[in-house]
Amino acid sequence: xxxxxxxxxxxxxxxxxxxxxxxxxxxxxxxxxxxxxxxxxxxxxxxxxxxxxxxxxxxxxxxxxxxxxxxxxxxxxxxxxxxxxxxxxxxxxxxxxxxxxxxxxxxxxxxxxxxxxxxxxxxxxxxxxxxxxxxxxxxxxxxxxxxxxxxxxxxxxxxxxxxxxxxxxxxxxxxxxxxxxxxxxxxxxxxxxxxxxxxxxxxxxxxxxxxxxxxxxxxxxxxxxxxxxxxxxxxxxxxxxxxxxxxxxxxxxxxxxxxxxxxxxxxxxxxxxxxxxxxxxxxxxx
Amino acid sequence: xxxxxxxxxxxxxxxxxxxxxxxxxxxxxxxxxxxxxxxxxxxxxxxxxxxxxxxxxxxxxxxxxxxxxxxxxxxxxxxxxxxxxxxxxxxxxxxxxxxxxxxxxxxxxxxxxxxxxxxxxxxxxxxxxxxxxxxxxxxxxxxxxxxxxxxxxxxxxxxxxxxxxxxxxxxxxxxxxxxxxxxxxxxxxxxxxxxxxxxxxxxxxxxxxxxxxxxxxxxxxxxxxxxxxxxxxxxxxxxxxxxxxxxxxxxxxxxxxxxxxxxxxxxxxxxxxxxxxxxxxxxxxxxxxxxxxxxxxxxxxxxxxxxxxxxxxxxxxxxxxxxxxxxxxxxxxxxxxxxxx
Amino acid sequence: xxxxxxxxxxxxxxxxxxxxxxxxxxxxxxxxxxxxxxxxxxxxxxxxxxxxxxxxxxxxxxxxxxxxxxxxxxxxxxxxxxxxxxxxxxxxxxxxxxxxxxxxxxxxxxxxxxxxxxxxxxxxxxxxxxxxxxxxxxxxxxxxxxxxxxxxxxxxxxxxxxxxxxxxxxxxxxxxxxxxxxxxxxxxxxxxxxxxxxxxxxxxxxxxxxxxxxxxxxxxxxxxxxxxxxxxxxxxxxxxxxxxxxxxxxxxxxxxxxxxxxxxxxxxxxxxxxxxxxxxxxxxxxxxxxxxxxxxxxxxxxxxxxxxxxxxxxxxxxxxxxxxxxxxx
Numbered sequence: 039x040x041x042x043x044x045x046x047x048x049x050x051x052x053x054x055x056x057x058x059x060x061x062x063x064x065x066x067x068x069x070x071x072x073x074x075x076x077x078x079x080x081x082x083x084x085x086x087x088x089x090x091x092x093x094x095x096x097x098x099x100x101x102x103x104x105x106x107x108x109x110x111x112x113x114x115x116x117x118x119x120x121x122x123x124x125x126x127x128x129x130x131x132x133x134x135x136x137x138x139x140x141x142x143x144x145x146x147x148x149x150x151x152x153x154x155x156x157x158x159x160x161x162x163x164x165x166x167x168x169x170x171x172x173x174x175x176x177x178x179x180x181x182x183x184x185x186x187x188x189x190x191x192x193x194x195x196x197x198x199x200x201x202x203x204x205x206x207x208x209x210x211x212x213x214x215x216x217x218x219x220x221x222x223x224x225x226x227x228x229x230x231x232x233x234x235x236x237x238x239x240x241x242x243x244x245x246x247x248x249x250x251x252x253x254x255x256x257x258x259x260x261x262x263x264x265x266x267x268x269x270x271x272x273x274x275x276x277x278x279x280x281x282x283x284x285x286x287x288x289x290x291x292x293x294x295x296x297x298x299x300x301x302x303x304x305x306x307x308x309x310x311x312x313x314x315x316x317x318x319x320x321x322x323x324x
Numbered sequence: 325x326x327x328x329x330x331x332x333x334x335x336x337x338x339x340x341x342x343x344x345x346x347x348x349x350x351x352x353x354x355x356x357x358x359x360x361x362x363x364x365x366x367x368x369x370x371x372x373x374x375x376x377x378x379x380x381x382x383x384x385x386x387x388x389x390x391x392x393x394x395x396x397x398x399x400x401x402x403x404x405x406x407x408x409x410x411x412x413x414x415x416x417x418x419x420x421x422x423x424x425x426x427x428x429x430x431x432x433x434x435x436x437x438x439x440x441x442x443x444x445x446x447x448x449x450x451x452x453x454x455x456x457x458x459x460x461x462x463x464x465x466x467x468x469x470x471x472x473x474x475x476x477x478x479x480x481x482x483x484x485x486x487x488x489x490x491x492x493x494x495x496x497x498x499x500x501x502x503x504x505x506x507x508x509x510x511x512x513x514x515x516x517x518x519x520x521x522x523x524x525x526x527x528x529x530x531x532x533x534x535x536x537x538x539x540x541x542x543x544x545x546x547x548x549x550x551x552x553x554x555x556x557x558x559x560x561x562x563x564x565x566x567x568x569x570x571x572x573x574x575x576x577x578x579x580x581x582x583x584x585x586x587x588x589x590x591x592x593x594x595x596x597x598x599x600x601x602x603x604x605x606x607x608x609x610x611x612x613x614x615x616x617x618x619x620x621x622x623x624x625x626x627x628x629x630x631x632x633x634x635x636x637x638x639x640x641x642x643x644x645x646x647x648x649x650x651x652x653x654x655x656x657x658x659x660x661x662x663x664x665x
Numbered sequence: 666x667x668x669x670x671x672x673x674x675x676x677x678x679x680x681x682x683x684x685x686x687x688x689x690x691x692x693x694x695x696x697x698x699x700x701x702x703x704x705x706x707x708x709x710x711x712x713x714x715x716x717x718x719x720x721x722x723x724x725x726x727x728x729x730x731x732x733x734x735x736x737x738x739x740x741x742x743x744x745x746x747x748x749x750x751x752x753x754x755x756x757x758x759x760x761x762x763x764x765x766x767x768x769x770x771x772x773x774x775x776x777x778x779x780x781x782x783x784x785x786x787x788x789x790x791x792x793x794x795x796x797x798x799x800x801x802x803x804x805x806x807x808x809x810x811x812x813x814x815x816x817x818x819x820x821x822x823x824x825x826x827x828x829x830x831x832x833x834x835x836x837x838x839x840x841x842x843x844x845x846x847x848x849x850x851x852x853x854x855x856x857x858x859x860x861x862x863x864x865x866x867x868x869x870x871x872x873x874x875x876x877x878x879x880x881x882x883x884x885x886x887x888x889x890x891x892x893x894x895x896x897x898x899x900x901x902x903x904x905x906x907x908x909x910x911x912x913x914x915x916x917x918x919x920x921x922x923x924x925x926x927x928x929x930x931x932x933x934x935x936x937x938x939x940x941x942x943x944x945x946x947x948x949x950x951x952x953x954x955x956x957x958x959x960x961x962x963x964x965x966x967x968x969x970x971x972x973x974x975x976x977x978x979x980x981x982x983x984x985x986x987x988x989x990x991x992x993x994x
Contacts, residue, residue: 214769549924
């Protein structure tokens with residue numbers, strides 16, 4: 039029964055969002071990027087790591103649509119494969135941040151009192167670091183592996199999720215149905231997960247789509263300064279770094295991965311804004 | 325009271341056949357249908373009904389405060405001392421609102437600006453409408469606070485709304501509404517949010533101020549008890565129409581429309597020992613549902629065939645022209661059609 | 666009539682304000698020495714104006730608010746000392762109905778799910794017969810079987826309150842705390858819901874603690890009533906006695922101020938002036954004395970002890986206190 043509940047709500051959210059052109063463009067582009075990343079092994083015309091010294095810094099051509107990099111690797115293939123890494127890192131770190139931050143926020147909002155003050159004080163400290171600095175710090179301490187990168191980026195996004203979850207939890211907690219649940223003998227955990235969480239999911243989803251863009255940017259930035267995934271694995275940030283020294287001779291090395299980042303960020307922000315508008319309580323009244 | 329009824333005074337407000345509609349899913353639906361009433365100086369007309377009956381929409385229509393994007397007054401006329409309000413521009417209406425007529429609402433907290441002292445808020449209206457200087461306006465504002473019996477008014481002049489209790493805030497609202505000596509006061513459930521011991525105080529204050537200034541008052545409420553204590557005349561609304569209108573004593577002595585009667589019988593009374601309650605079965609039809617006849621027909625035990633087909637006119641009850649009801653069964657059958665009352 | 670619920674000397678003080686870094690915390694005494702008892706199959710009313718503590722009193726019984734002092738005996742067992750597990754079991758027996766029928770239902774759950782959850786959790790129903798049980802309770806409150814698949818927003822206010830009642834009935838309780846259950850409803854719908862509650866009381870032999878600001882509704886629904894003012898019970902007795910011939914000046918004022926649909930009973934003169942004081946800083950002596958038309962010297966100094974007058978009790982210096990009967994009944 040809960041599946042039905044979630045579905046009708048999501049489908050209504052989708053319908054409201056669909057009315058906005060910008061939001062639907064954002065959604066479509068995001069979807070395209072995700073699909074192309076998933077299908078990279080089949081879509082990519084060449085092996086992303088296959089070097090060909092003869093094609094060193096070759097400009098875009100009919101054969102190699104986006105040109106070739108310093109090692110003569112096909113840039114289009116590397117962008118497609120790099121998207122996999124960027125999205126994987128982004129999605130998994132945001133998923134972790136969403137779960138950890140969301141739960142912390144719900145606990146803080148629901149339990150209140152000292153628990154609330156302690157959790158939120160820690161979150162405030164986390165928030166005071168710029169996310170790049172925070173990511174840098176964590177990767178520097180743990181070492182630059184894919185897992186650590188994900189952990190680092192997740193770490194930077196926990197505090198915003200805790201905050202966004204806490205405020206509506208406090209509002210929902212005031213509603214009588216929470217009290218009714220207690221009167222019916224439901225446990226606190228059950229009230230938090232079954233009764234409060236679904237009521238604040240909209241807010242969390244909006245934040246997730248906006249923070250996914252930030253996560254991808256952080257990943258690219260970390261890769262750019264060499265703290266990302268190790269070469270030769272293709273990532274967008276890594277590609278920009280590799281192309282940086284030849285930017286004047288072969289601008290396509292930097293241009294195309296930068297465009298990829300730009301496109302996904304704009305798309306995710308459009309999507310997030312659209313979601314936010316769609317969850318606006320003023321629009322909920324049909 | 326009968327003085328006001330038979331007095332030759334011209335009505336302050338006369339509303340004739342207004343229909344106010346709202347757009348819902350692209351179609352216009354009437355929330356107030358073909359509604360007529362008038363109020364004379366020093367008279368209180370209570371408009372009573374349950375939620376969704378159109379009573380608040382009626383007040384907002386008179387104030388011309390119906391949102392333009394969703395609603396419209398599609399026909400009829402509203403005259404304030406002879407002036408046709410529906411012909412006024414928005415600018416003219418702004419000059420009238422808060423001056424010749426003003427309104428008080430249910431929730432005084434949301435109607436007051438939280439970051440402005442109450443003295444300034446009252447003075448603002450005087451400076452805007454009357455062009456008074458700051459000093460004159462402040463002096464008059466203080467008089468008004470004393471008029472509405474705010475204890476130690478001078479010291480509270482510079483207080484903010486949150487420093488007042490609900491009852492005191494409603495007094496402040498009344499002071500603001502009365503700032504420019506309006507001829508008409510529209511009160512929309514002004515005591516509903518208040519405790520009963522405070523409600524009595526506000527009702528007494530309103531009655532006293534009406535007596536003192538001679539203004540006309542339209543008092544909107546869902547509470548028949550409040551109606552009995554404040555009204556001179558009562559109009560009962562159901563489904564956007566006035567279904568019964570009478571001087572207050574006649575209405576309670578001889579409730580004629582089956583809805584009025586049922587409403588009285590469904591109200592638990594503190595002065596009666598465990599009287600049997602008679603709930604009204606069913607629910608008010610939503611305004612999106614169109615009915616050719618009486619809106620109450622499907623809940624009415626006296627329903628006859630004609631009730632479903634045709635809307636009854638407001639017809640006299642027992643030959644009394646002051647007591648009218650819209651009922652095919654209970655009101656006098658119109659021999660010659662004369663809908664205008 | 667056997668006593669089902671016996672509330673004894675319950676008090677509750679809320680600490681308001683954050684009190685961060687040793688800043689001053691304000692105290693609000695919401696309940697002060699509240700005692701009353703409810704017989705099996707009886708409706709006990711608690712009336713009073715906003716902020717008098719009537720809601721807190723109701724919630725204390727269920728321990729949705731934890732009282733600081735006193736005892737709440739349910740069939741002789743003190744609820745306030747029951748451990749978590751025992752309390753959860755006892756919650757089957759005592760349920761609550763709220764004022765705002767919309768806020769009291771989870772908007773994300775269908776009615777079926779809302780009703781199934783407590784039944785399954787407490788083992789009142791199994792997965793196999795839960796639907797049948799839901800249908801029977803829906804029928805009992807006068808809702809169609811299709812209501813199961815719908816969401817709260819698809820119902821009118823009166824129907825939502827029926828759902829709230831159905832949820833309270835889901836666990837077959839014996840006592841229901843009804844906190845302003847009809848205050849948000851229109852008069853005609855209010856009567857429908859009151860009638861439903863009366864029917865349930867007869868058929869299920871339910872007891873009610875009925876909390877309301879509306880004296881008319883309480884007079885209609887209850888046999889016994891307590892009147893509260895600023896956290897204390899000021900008068901208690903049978904509904905007829907208390908509302909026909911109120912003893913406490915506050916009850917008198919409340920009764921006189923309650924609107925009656927009779928123009929000849931017109932109340933044009935306010936019986937008492939002023940606002941109720943805040944429960945954060947209640948006046949000395951009798952809390953009502955600043956508004957009381959009959960206030961005497963002693964009223965300003967001393968809170969009046971509880972005294973029995975005939976079959977009822979009142980806390981007011983106007984009536985003779987029996988020597989040695991100083992404790993609150």
